[in-house]
Amino acid sequence: MIRGEQYVSTLLLSNSCYHLSKTESYLILIRHGESMWNEKNLFTGCVDVPLTSKGVEEAIEAGKRIRHLPIDVVYISALIRSQMTAMLALTEHHCKKVPIIVHDETEQAKVWSQIYSEGTEMQSVPVIKAWQLNERMYGELQGFNKLETAERCGQEQVYKWRRSYDARPPNGESLEMCLRRAVTYFKEQIEPQLSSGKNVMVVAHANSLRSILMYLDKLTAEEVIHLELSTGVPMLYIYRENQFIRRGSPLASMENGVYAYTENLATYKQNLLDEVLDEVSL
Numbered sequence: 001m002i003r004g005e006q007y008v009s010t011l012l013l014s015n016s017c018y019h020l021s022k023t024e025s026y027l028i029l030i031r032h033g034e035s036m037w038n039e040k041n042l043f044t045g046c047v048d049v050p051l052t053s054k055g056v057e058e059a060i061e062a063g064k065r066i067r068h069l070p071i072d073v074v075y076i077s078a079l080i081r082s083q084m085t086a087m088l089a090l091t092e093h094h095c096k097k098v099p100i101i102v103h104d105e106t107e108q109a110k111v112w113s114q115i116y117s118e119g120t121e122m123q124s125v126p127v128i129k130a131w132q133l134n135e136r137m138y139g140e141l142q143g144f145n146k147l148e149t150a151e152r153c154g155q156e157q158v159y160k161w162r163r164s165y166d167a168r169p170p171n172g173e174s175l176e177m178c179l180r181r182a183v184t185y186f187k188e189q190i191e192p193q194l195s196s197g198k199n200v201m202v203v204a205h206a207n208s209l210r211s212i213l214m215y216l217d218k219l220t221a222e223e224v225i226h227l228e229l230s231t232g233v234p235m236l237y238i239y240r241e242n243q244f245i246r247r248g249s250p251l252a253s254m255e256n257g258v259y260a261y262t263e264n265l266a267t268y269k270q271n272l273l274d275e276v277l278d279e280v281s282l
């Protein structure tokens, strides 16, 4: 049910991006595009492998699908496949803001990457890198072919390592261990951004995202076994009154279904359309 005045638009036009009223915010989750080891069907984990050309296309396509959703801050992992995906997706965003990686590892990194123009800073989107969002560390499976490993160690064992909540690949992380770092980071760093009204995009990995989805969708250890994430498919959540409401995956930019989710988003879309019409009639 929509509560009238609360959702009355408080849209402000600023540098052709709209700021929505602070009653709800949006969370977009994307698994990176296909990597060169996804293509070869190798256990990848924390090995830092780039995207294939198909992965590049998937990232751009993901960007197109979310190009009309508001994004104020982006989170990426420490791995290049997540970073490439985020950057490529953002080249499609209607805001045309410049994604800038935040370097706060050391005092010097902070000072040396400082932006001094307020105007330029407003035209940028901060991109925060967090190792906690990395893929689950696959231990001694890293670099091995998944099919060959199933032939060698047995299909059932490999399925357990890959999809169960608590089975731990040899010297690697179980999903439970991955959840401990990824969800802790999500709760401590990302959720406060959402509750302060910021719209967030997270570009991460199959298993770090499976663990975050466990938290968002309150999935049990049995349910998460069946959760598979495709590369480069954006998932949208609405954050309202400390609750996450799953809204599926926008299929296309300006897709009616997505913008009908809330009055706030419908108004956002209408303002974008008005802006396009204004530009056409100029």
Ligand SMILES: O=C(O)[C@@H](CO)OP(=O)(O)O
Residues within 6 Å of the ligand: 038, 042, 043, 044, 045, 046, 135, 138, 162, 206, 207
């Ligand atoms: O190899 C990996 O790092 C992951 C993701 O590609 O594989 P899986 O789907 O088996 O968890």
